Amino acid sequence: MSLRLLLSSSVLAVLAACGGVPKQRFVFDAIDVTEGPRPCLVVVNDDWATAAEKGQVVNVAGDDELTLEIAFPSAEVVVTMAPVLVENGQITRMPKSRKEARDYSGFVEELRKLQLRDPSRQLFILTRKTSSS
Amino acid sequence: MRRTVATALLLSLCACSSAPVFTLKVDPADATVYVNGEMFAKGGSRPLVFDFSKVDRICVQATHRDYEPHFEMFDRERIDQFVARNLDVTITLKARN
Numbered sequence: 001m002s003l004r005l006l007l008s009s010s011v012l013a014v015l016a017a018c019g020g021v022p023k024q025r026f027v028f029d030a031i032d033v034t035e036g037p038r039p040c041l042v043v044v045n046d047d048w049a050t051a052a053e054k055g056q057v058v059n060v061a062g063d064d065e066l067t068l069e070i071a072f073p074s075a076e077v078v079v080t081m082a083p084v085l086v087e088n089g090q091i092t093r094m095p096k097s098r099k100e101a102r103d104y105s106g107f108v109e110e111l112r113k114l115q116l117r118d119p120s121r122q123l124f125i126l127t128r129k130t131s132s133s
Numbered sequence: 134m135r136r137t138v139a140t141a142l143l144l145s146l147c148a149c150s151s152a153p154v155f156t157l158k159v160d161p162a163d164a165t166v167y168v169n170g171e172m173f174a175k176g177g178s179r180p181l182v183f184d185f186s187k188v189d190r191i192c193v194q195a196t197h198r199d200y201e202p203h204f205e206m207f208d209r210e211r212i213d214q215f216v217a218r219n220l221d222v223t224i225t226l227k228a229r230n
Contacts, residue, residue: 027170033198033229035165110204117189118206121170125194125202130230 021071024116028066030058030081030124037063038107038126041095043080044070051082052094061089076113081124083107108133153216157181157193160225164197181222183212193224200226 030040037059043051050056058066070077082101085092095101101109107126114122127133158178159166166174168181169192183191189208196202203224215222 029170031196033196033200033202035196115189117187119169119188119190119192122192123167123170123194125167125196125204127202127229132230 021073022116023069023071024118025067025069025120026079026114026118027121028058028068028079028081028124029121030083030126032107032126032128038124039084039086039091040124040126041082041084041091041101042066042068043082044068045078046080048082048096052096057084057091060084060086060091070114072116076115079112079114079122080109081112081126082109083126102129102133105129152182152184152186153212154180154182155212155215156221158221158223159195160223161197161200164195164200164224164226166224167194167196168192170194178221183207185209185212193222195224195226197226199229201229202226 028042030038032038039059040057041051042056042058044056056066056068058064070079080098082095082098083105084095084101085105093104095104098109106129108129110124110126112122112124156178157166157174157180159174159176162176164176165172166176169188173179173181185191190206193205193207194203203226205224207222
């Protein structure tokens with residue numbers, strides 16, 4: 001663990017002890033390698049149920065972005081950009097896991113560990129599933 | 134000409150701050166480069182300011198339809214190493230199978 005991450009963890013621990021979990025606003029977007037918009041479900045810390053319930057989606061109704069305020073109870077939060085298939089502006093089948101997202105959509109999900117002071121705009125570039133992925 | 138002036142202006146502005154500037158090179162030359170989620174350049178090489186005044190890490194991505202996309206986070210520690218070694222930031226995409 002780097003010194004910076006260790007310090008961030010310490011600061012977060014102090015803030016948490018004082019009852020204030022820091023939050024940061026991020027803007028998420030997803031494209032594929034042709035740079036076209038890719039519909040996705042944005043899953044925070046593997047909480048697939050909340051992501052589906054709160055409609056944390058991007059590029060489903062059109063070419064758009066998702067703004068999310070994320071709490072940092074620890075130094076890092078894991079965000080999964082899970083690809084979905086869309087028909088008539090609706091997700092055809094809501095994935096409940098990384099494997100489902102990959103199997104239903106034919107694209108490979110991407111995981112990213114975010115820190116509190118990371119850039120606010122987070123772009124994910126997804127690739128098509130291959131026989132080996 | 135316009136690009137040269139813009140580059141010179143950028144470099145002179147950066148000379149007034151402590152933010153390190155590197156030449157960012159990408160291969161293949163027509164790949165698209167994104168910095169902190171925003172489109173930065175379409176191929177070639179361009180000076181990039183690594184400004185950590187508002188963030189702890191800077192995200193560099195590159196994509197091309199015939200290659201695997203590239204994602205890399207740079208923190209101050211890593212950039213200091215580039216400064217010490219006087220290196221450019223070079224991204225070489227891997228061809229897709």
